[in-house]
Amino acid sequence: MGAGAAFAAGLLLGAAGAALAARAVLRRRAALYGRLFSFAMHELNTPVTAVNMTVMNLLEGVFGELPAAQRPWVEMTREQVGRLNALVGEIRDLVHMELHKEMRLTVAEAAPKEVVEEAVGALRRGFELAGVELRVEVPEGLPLVRADADRAPRSLTSLLFHARKFRKGGPVTLAAARGEGTVDFSVTYDGAPLSPEEAAASLDLFYPAMPRDDHQLAATGLGLGLARAVMARTGGELDFSVEPGGRARLTLRLKAAA
Amino acid sequence: MARVLIVEDEPAIAENLAALLRLRGHQVELVADGPEAVEAARKRPPELVLLDVMLPRMSGFDACRLLKADPKSAKAKVIMVTGLGRMGDVEDAFNAGADDYLIKPFDSERLFKKMEKVLAKP
Numbered sequence: 536m537g538a539g540a541a542f543a544a545g546l547l548l549g550a551a552g553a554a555l556a557a558r559a560v561l562r563r564r565a566a567l568y569g570r571l572f573s574f575a576m577h578e579l580n581t582p583v584t585a586v587n588m589t590v591m592n593l594l595e596g597v598f599g600e601l602p603a604a605q606r607p608w609v610e611m612t613r614e615q616v617g618r619l620n621a622l623v624g625e626i627r628d629l630v631h632m633e634l635h636k637e638m639r640l641t642v643a644e645a646a647p648k649e650v651v652e653e654a655v656g657a658l659r660r661g662f663e664l665a666g667v668e669l670r671v672e673v674p675e676g677l678p679l680v681r682a683d684a685d686r687a688p689r690s691l692t693s694l695l696f697h698a699r700k701f702r703k704g705g706p707v708t709l710a711a712a713r714g715e716g717t718v719d720f721s722v723t724y725d726g727a728p729l730s731p732e733e734a735a736a737s738l739d740l741f742y743p744a745m746p747r748d749d750h751q752l753a754a755t756g757l758g759l760g761l762a763r764a765v766m767a768r769t770g771g772e773l774d775f776s777v778e779p780g781g782r783a784r785l786t787l788r789l790k791a792a793a
Numbered sequence: 794m795a796r797v798l799i800v801e802d803e804p805a806i807a808e809n810l811a812a813l814l815r816l817r818g819h820q821v822e823l824v825a826d827g828p829e830a831v832e833a834a835r836k837r838p839p840e841l842v843l844l845d846v847m848l849p850r851m852s853g854f855d856a857c858r859l860l861k862a863d864p865k866s867a868k869a870k871v872i873m874v875t876g877l878g879r880m881g882d883v884e885d886a887f888n889a890g891a892d893d894y895l896i897k898p899f900d901s902e903r904l905f906k907k908m909e910k911v912l913a914k915p
């Protein structure tokens with residue numbers, strides 16, 4: 536049923552009929568958009584995978600030794616492909632959550648160190664090239680966590696990107712620590728002072744672009760909001776706190792395996 | 794080192810995978826769709842099949858069922874390769890008899906870990 540038919544239903548059946556018809560139109564549209572975005576993301580995923588594999592193979596010397604002068608450029612490309620890949624995954628998850636109203640995760644036990652290494656792997660060189668020190672602190676003896684093997688590292692990557700994007704100076708630290716029935720992954724950095732309300736709003740899905748005088752870059756509302764929404768489905772939590780001086784802490788809490 | 798059949802219709806992905814595996818000493822055969830995979834596995838049984846889900850002519854799930862149903866290829870371990878977030882793909886992969894799955898895009902480390910894991914299975 537299209538908008539014209541819904542209008543006709545309104546004329547014939549009154550307000551209640553119009554409302555029902557409009558609802559049917561919206562549902563049909565949402566389902567249609569959901570399928571459209573799913574197909575588009577799948578189509579996008581294939582070239583991203585192909586470029587990612589080529590870049591990885593170049594870096595690993597599969598096609599011969601990479602000339603030293605070219606390596607930094609290929610490493611930068613690797614990070615950009617990683618970002619593109621993360622974005623495709625995020626939009627896809629968003630479509631499943633918001634339009635299909637269903638998203639299945641594959642939750643299994645994972646070592647915190649592996650989750651961190653997976654998240655940091657593609658980013659470390661990008662931090663170096665940007666002149667930003669990335670500190671990683673994962674002590675031995677942490678319990679395994681219950682996590683989706685693909686989405687947990689991607690969520691951590693989102694936190695690290697956020698920190699790099701919004702830091703005002705100094706290093707970015709990723710640390711894992713034992714919590715109460717959880718393992719807590721914290722990303723800390725010096726950023727712009729935010730009120731508790733602003734910090735909390737930053738974790739909302741669809742948090743709007745936020746032009747500010749004190750940091751020029753705008754948040755899209757996708758990275759943190761989506762990370763929180765996805766991690767909540769695995770029993771995890773994401774918090775964001777900012778001290779008055781701007782010291783920011785993003786904490787992803789993943790349930791420890793029993 | 795293993796005999797690996799790669800079933801992937803995107804040449805850029807297939808060729809990259811093949812180059813990576815050959816460098817590690819694996820024997821690699823490439824095919825681009827499900828029926829070709831079934832035929833190749835019957836003629837030259839592989840130890841491992843890297844099987845894409847979305848394929849021309851026959852889905853990866855159907856190809857996996859046929860591979861597992863045929864005594865000549867039934868012993869081959871199958872890793873299904875799927876796009877992130879496709880609802881039910883992982884579940885459907887296991888229902889079709891796959892031994893494990895990989896979500897695109899993946900890096901070589903993850904690929905080799907999965908290969909090692911499934912090839913070690915009895």
